[in-house]
Amino acid sequence: MREREHENDARPDLSGVVAAALAPLVPVRAVTVRADGAGARRLLVEVLPEPGPAGDEDDEAVVVESWQAVFEDAYGLVADDDGPEAGRLAGWTDSFTGRPIGAAHMAEWVDTTVERLARLGPRAVLEIGAGTGLLARPLVERLGVREYTATDFSAEAVRLLRRLGDDLRRGGPEAVITVAEAAADVPAPPAAAPGGYDTAVVNSVVQYFPSVAYLESVIAATLPRMAPGGHVFLGDLRDSRLLEHFAVLKHELRREPGPRSGLRLDHVAVELAGDVELSVDPGYLADLPRRFPAITAVELAPRLGAAPTEMTLFRYDAVLHVGCQAPAEAGPWRPAARIGLDELDWLLAGDAAAFGVSGIANARLGEARRLHAARRAEPVDGPGAPGLDPEAVHRLAERHGRPVRLRWSLDGRPGDYDAWFPGLDADEQAHYRVAVPAAAPGAGCRQQLVPPAVSEDWRRAVCEALARHAPDAGEPPEVEFVLALG
DSSP states (O other): OHHHHHHHHHSTTHHHHHHHHHTTTSOEEEEEEEEOTTOTTEEEEEEEEOSSOSSOHHHHHHHHHHHHHHHHHHHHTSOTTSOTTTTTTTTOBOTTTSSBOOHHHHHHHHHHHHHHHHTTOOSEEEEESOTTTTTHHIIIIISOOSEEEEEESOHHHHHHHHHHHHHHHHTOOOOEEEEEEOOSSSOOOOOOSTTOEEEEEEESOGGGSSOHHHHHHHHHHHGGGEEEEEEEEEEEEEOGGGHHHHHHHHHHHHOOSSSOOTHHHHHHHHHHHTOOSOOOOHHHHHTHHHHOTTEEEEEEEEOOOSSOSHHHHHEEEEEEEESOOOOOOOOOEEEOTTOOHHHHHHHHHHOOSOEEEEEEOBGGGHHHHHHHHHHTTOOOOSOSSOOBOHHHHHHHHHHTTOOOEEEEOSSSSTTOEEEEEOOTTSOTTOSOOSSOOOOOOOTTOOOBSSOTTTTHHHHHHHHHHHHHHOTTSOSOOEEEEEEOOO
């Protein structure tokens, strides 16, 4: 704390200058400005916004409406006589190839999502942003959901969902199926049957939200609809800590054969600056119990699946527990150093007691880490061992008849994870069946208020104000706007 005070003393009125520049664009309660560790020309602006939108409501509406138009166009290509399953894969594009994601890869994505939802024991489900209904049929037919309510802000999606609902009713399930068109500003979930929903699903949707404040508004509107002991599943989240790793790998895979060009790195920088999708730092989600007292624990888990797509490499799932009993502390933990798949196989075969392995290097990210380090002219951080693939660990535990909880790490390198193996003779952590609940966020948590492209107006206003304040300061600094968690 003393260090920050000293830092602010060295720039006595910088926070006031920045707050005044932001005032016409975003209502804030407090602003803290400090030099980023990356250098004096980088400023980290921590913003504590006023309750409500994290920016101009008209700007947020423009972002929402632009995504709404994209989905209306994609879903509108599906004709009424194409059958109830038509259009389910509309709009899904492989980031690494630019082509539609293959049906087999999408089927695996659905299956791993449904498998994770099955661990929550859903019976009364609310799905916000249900799209074309990729999850609707398996939720009703495979998991035996008794009440399924789907909402979407796209009229074309609602049309497809209603058609799918009619088909499901004809197929015989006794589930009560409801489809509703949601408001685009902040979706107000429909009321549930007496007792509330036990599961709310927001899957592969958060990236299209205009701001973190919009996400919090959705969470705040959903929590009162939940039954005690219920869960809010936030699926397929973009991890803001891995955005540069993803962009570098994407451009490497799309690079034309031939001599390398320095322009490739410029393409990465342009993509990062022009990113229009919201990413979520998992540390921010771990902090939600402090911001929303109804949330009693948060589980964070890497996506599973064998196909090497953006979703399996760089995304994760979160489960928000609503009024659930506080989790017990898991342990003992073994460090991941020198533990390979063979050693883990031996441990699982010979030890029936509970144990965990912490700080496992994520083998899926090896190439992305190498390219990221090369781009920054830095050594690859972390252990030299290739690590373990989360899917391989999951399948190994399955072969031994052992459950496993994979937790996205908050303490180690972004993308690394912990694995917890409950004992065979105990019902340890029975309620927390996706991951070991996350601890409080570390000091390195940085949650974007809005996507980088949306914050460009903020950056321009701040740089102009700083130039007026210190006209001889030289080139304008790089500015990053993050949510103050303090």
